[in-house]
Amino acid sequence: MAMRKYGFGQSNSDHTLFLKRRMGKLTALIICVDDMIVTDDDKEEISRLKDYLATEFEMKDLSGLKYFLGIEVARSKQGIFISQRKYVLDLLAETGMLDCKPADTPIVQNHHLAVHLDQVPTNRDCYQRLVGRLIYLSHTRPDIAYAISVVSQFMHSPSEAHMGAVERILRYLKSSPGRGIICSKNHHCRIEGYTDADWADNVTDRRSTSGYFTFVGGNLVTWRSKKQKMVALSSAEAEYRGMAKGVCELLWLRRLLGEIGYPSNSASDLFYDNKAAIDI
The missing domain is CATH 3.30.420 (Nucleotidyltransferase; domain 5)
Structure with missing residues (x-):
């Protein structure tokens, strides 16, 4: 309501995106829970928007985008690079795998993972927590998307074999914690x-x-x-x-x-x- 009151329209393609056009220029604001990113080709409009939001909500301006919900943003002449290097290193530290042997691939080829009647169960809460962390990591790591889609299928009844597949993804991340996506012109x-x-x-x-x-x-x-x-x-x-x-x-x-x-x-x-x- 606050954004519509200020003249923004909600996108029909992405309901977290709000857009405003003024004098041929566009202001875009995207929201994730209580965090937001604002971009614009009109500096005056950004300044007015920040003043307006400060009157409507308790908020803090973190200036140029460098870190957002675990995603790191770096700019150079080559373009904009996004990664989750710190997120990966923190995850490896929490799981005690900072010193593990790296893996070349995130999943074994022809893995044939499935649910078996005689499988040895593993800690379900731990498994679900790890897979959830990896799902969020896939926002900047397309190279692990398939492996994560496989291990996420066994959240209800994970086994030691499934946990081994999750650990392999972690060992693969150890080999390339800073990998990410670059956007260039x-x-x-x-x-x-x-x-x-x-x-x-x-x-x-x-x-x-x-x-x-x-x-x-x-x-x-x-x-x-x-x-x-x-x-x-x-x-x-x-x-x-x-x-x-x-x-x-x-x-x-x-x-x-x-x-x-x-x-x-x-x-x-x-x-x-x-x-x-x-x-x-």
Whole structure:
């Protein structure tokens, strides 16, 4: 209500995003619980907005964005780099794995993790807490998205084998705690997506896993790996469902960019490698 009262409109694509246009310039404010980020190409408007928010709420101005909810932001001539290095190191310290042997990959190939009747259980609260921490870390680490989507499937009944998979993710993080995402200026705003899927790879219920990642202006912006809700009867069906998710993400990005003043005038490319799904 306070933002609408000041002239901001709530985005239809992201309800945590509020936008205001004035004299051809845009002010954007995004909220996460009681933290917010404000960006603008009008310095006077930012100053007025901060004064207004100070009268409505108890707040503290932390000036230029450097650290936000565990995410570190660094700027250079190459662009803006976001990472969670401190978050990773704190997590390794809390789990006693700062001195562990690093792993080359976040998960074993052909892992075949599942729920078995004779499995040895592990501490469920500890498992759920660790996986929850890793899920938040995936905001800046697309390289662990698939591994996290696998271990998060066993939150209700984790075993020692599942905990071993979580520990491998931690050992992989030890090898590259400062890895993150860089956003650079590439003089275009093309929207592109890549999707893929396996078929019936889950040992327990034979459901497939699909994933996508998208680029805007040559920069990686969104990614996801998730088990499909239904059993696919063929590889073409599993791959086609993966493509559908990728298309939905591209359409959402097009709407969002249009709202902030960067409408896409050209088609968005979706890249895939399954001929049957492409033909469909």
